[in-house]
Amino acid sequence: MSEFIVTEEAGKEVAGIANPGAGETITLSEAQAEHALRIGHIKRAPADKLVKAAKE
Numbered sequence: 001m002s003e004f005i006v007t008e009e010a011g012k013e014v015a016g017i018a019n020p021g022a023g024e025t026i027t028l029s030e031a032q033a034e035h036a037l038r039i040g041h042i043k044r045a046p047a048d049k050l051v052k053a054a055k056e
Helices: 030-038 047-055
Strands: 002-006 025-028 042-044
Touching: 002 030, 025 030, 030 042
Parallel strands: none
Antiparallel strands: 002 025, 002 042
16 A cells, blocks of 8 residues: 545545545555556655654
8 A cells, every 4th residue: 555645636536535635645555546646636645745644
């Protein structure tokens, strides 16, 4: 499972999950994320954001 950031291009759902809002992170498998990445609904979370989230 990996963390992805939802973009403003996403609709009500992202990879079958309710959209938490632009800029928010969601956890998806690579298979779940494949199409959403391709069409720009999500982007990979930068490593520094993941480290910060892990500390909180």
